[in-house]
Amino acid sequence: MATSITIQQTAAATGLSVHTLRYYEKIGLIDPVPRQSSRHRRYRQEDLRWIEFLLRLRATGMSIQQMLRYAKLRRLGERLGSVSERKALLEQHAATLEADLLVLQDTLAMLRGKIAIYASQEEQLKALVDT
Secondary structure (H helix, E strand, C coil): CCCEECHHHHHHHHCCCHHHHHHHHHHCCCCCCCECCCCCECEEHHHHHHHHHHHHHHHCCCCHHHHHHHHHHHHCCCCHHHHHHHHHHHHHHHHHHHHHHHHHHHHHHHHHHHHHHHHHHHHHHHHHHHC
């Protein structure tokens, strides 16, 4: 496997557009990407892992501002304050997700109940048509 890939290959691998990758780098969500002598970006495996993590955070509703805060803390390295704050940020986000999941589970149960009612009504109506 190549040790680095182009921005187009990274876009294809991550589902992000080339524009979004450049934007994420510009605002500091992604660290500056190494470039070839031609000035073309070359994404490494560690860049792809970081982007995958960001995509998971984004998919769970974390704001860009929160992700930027996390990225800034990550750049500070393995220092107690940085690690503690990153952990706290993720714990808070996990708690929010858990609360959201409870609401979704409750809503799903309500929908399943409605579906069961309609299935019963459907069977009753079919029985009337068949007679």
